[in-house]
Amino acid sequence: MQDIILFGMQGSGKGTQARILAEKLGYKIFETGGQLRRLASEDSDLGREVKEITTAGKLVSNEIVMKIVANFLENFGKNEHAIFDGIPRSESQRVSLEEEFAKVERKPLAVYISLTREEALNRLLGRKTCAKCGKIFGAKDDSQNLQSCPACGGELKIRADDTREAIETRLNVYENETVPAIEKYREEGRLIEIEGIKGVEEVNAEIVAKLGE
Numbered sequence: 001m002q003d004i005i006l007f008g009m010q011g012s013g014k015g016t017q018a019r020i021l022a023e024k025l026g027y028k029i030f031e032t033g034g035q036l037r038r039l040a041s042e043d044s045d046l047g048r049e050v051k052e053i054t055t056a057g058k059l060v061s062n063e064i065v066m067k068i069v070a071n072f073l074e075n076f077g078k079n080e081h082a083i084f085d086g087i088p089r090s091e092s093q094r095v096s097l098e099e100e101f102a103k104v105e106r107k108p109l110a111v112y113i114s115l116t117r118e119e120a121l122n123r124l125l126g127r128k129t130c131a132k133c134g135k136i137f138g139a140k141d142d143s144q145n146l147q148s149c150p151a152c153g154g155e156l157k158i159r160a161d162d163t164r165e166a167i168e169t170r171l172n173v174y175e176n177e178t179v180p181a182i183e184k185y186r187e188e189g190r191l192i193e194i195e196g197i198k199g200v201e202e203v204n205a206e207i208v209a210k211l212g213e
C-alpha cells in the first residue's frame with residue numbers, strides 16, 4: 001500500500017473516488033479544508049495560528065499549508081496511508097510538498113483522473129444541487145427534466161458559480177497551475193492516469209487494479 005496524491009479537474013469525480021478508496025482500502029483523506037477546521041478547534045500553537053487566520057478570513061499561505069502537512073505526517077503511523085486530495089495545486093507547491101514527504105521518507109504515487117475540457121464542461125454545465133439535502137445532479141442524470149430532488153423533494157438549483165464563465169475560469173486555473181505538477185509526476189514515472197469519462201465504479205476498479213491492491 002502506498003500514499004496517493006489524487007488529481008482531477010472539477011467534474012472528474014475526484015472527491016467521490018477519494019471517499020470510496022478510503023472506505024474500501026482504509027486510506028485516510030488529507031484535504032486542506034478539513035485539516036484547517038480540525039486544527040482550528042485544537043489547543044496547540046499551530047491550532048491557534050490557523051484559527052487566527054481563518055477567523056480573520058485571510059488566505060492560508062503555502063507556508064502554513066506545509067506546516068499542516070508536516071503536522072499530519074508527524075502524527076501518522078508508518079503503516080497508515082493517506083490520499084492527498086486537492087494538494088498540490090501548483091508545481092511550486094508540489095516541490096514544497098515533496099520536501100515534507102522526503103522528511104518522513106514517504107513517496108506517494110500520483111493518480112490522475114483525467115477529463116478533456118469538453119467532457120468537464122459537459123458535466124459541469126447544467127449541474128444542479130438540491131437546496132435541502134445537498135445532493136448533486138449532473139447534466140448526465142437528466143437533471144434538466146427534474147423539478148425537485150427525488151431523494152427529499154427539495155428544490156433543485158444551479159449554483160451561482162456554475163456559470164460557463166466561472167467554470168471556464170476554474171478549468172483554466174487547473175490547466176495552467178495544476179497540470180504542470182501532474183506532468184512532473186508523469187516524467188518521474190510516478191503517475192497512474194485513468195480516464196474519468198467512465199462511470200464511478202469503472203474508474204474505481206481501474207484505480208484499485210493499477211495500484212495493485
Ligand SMILES: [Zn+2]
Binds near residue numbers: 133135149150154
Ligand atoms: Zn434533496
